[in-house]
Amino acid sequence: MVHFWGVRGSIASPGAATAGVGGNTSCVEVVCGETRIVLDAGTGLRGLGSELMGRQEPLALTLLLSHYHWDHIQGLPFFAPLYMKDAELTIVGARGTTSIRETLHRQMSAPVFPVRLDEVGAKLETREVTPGSTFAVGEATVRVARGNHPGGVLAYRIEHQGRSIVYATDTEHYACVDPALRALAEGADVLIYDAQYTPEEYANKVGWGHSTFLHGTDLARSAGAGGLVLFHHDPARSDARVLEIEARAREYFPASMAAREGMQIDLANARGAQAA
Structure with a gap:
C-alpha cells in the first residue's frame, strides 16, 4: 500500500486554494x-507520525531520503515517534559533504531548533547508499539511481x-x-515523478532541478510503467490548476493522476487502478 502524506514541492503551502490537493x-x-518504508521527510511526515502514535505499538521503519533540501527533511524534527524510546528508525541517503547524521544534526541544533538530534529517544541508525546499489529493507528490495538536481538526488525503486x-x-x-530513470522504472507498477512545472513554465526554470508532466509521461511510456503519479506540485499551484495539469497529462499517458494528500494506491491492484 502506498499512502501520500505530503505532495508539494519547495515549501509548504497551506490555504484555501491548496486544501484539496494538500499543502x-x-x-x-x-x-x-x-515492512514500513517512508520516502522523504517533508512536512507531511508530521501527520504520519501522529497517525502511527495513535496505534500505541512499537514502531520500526526505514526512511529513504532523496536529498537534504529543506522541503524534504523539515518534518523530521516534528515526527513524534522520533522521541519515543521504543521506536527504531533507519535513515538512508547519500553522503554529501558531511554524513547523514551530521547533515540532519545541523537542522536540529541551536539557534534554529531547541532539541538536538542526539537527544531524541528513538534508536536511530543511518545508512549511506550510492546510485546503482541494491539492498534489502525487511521484506522489500530497494534499488537506487541518480537523478538530476543541484547538489545531487537519489531515486528509489x-x-x-x-x-x-x-x-x-x-x-x-x-x-x-x-x-538511468528509464532503467529504474522499467515495468514498474507505479512511477511517482516530479512534475513541478508546466512545459510553458520550464523555459524560465532550466537548471533548477525539476521537470514537467510532459516529460513524466514520456518516461512512463518509455519505461512501460503501469501508472504515473504527478508529484512535487509547485507551492503556488492551486487545486484547480493541478487538476488541469492532470487532465493534460492524461492526453499523453491515460494512466496519469496528480498526487493528493491522503491518496492511497493498493500495489496489489496497482496496474490500471485509480487511487482510493
Missing part, C-alpha cells in the same frame, strides 16, 4: 507486508512480491528520456 511537502509511505514502485522527485529531464 504539505514530500512524504510517501509504502507498506510491504510487515521498491519491490515486494512482484510489485514495484519508483520514486523519482526533484529531478530535471534531459533532451531525451533519462536512461
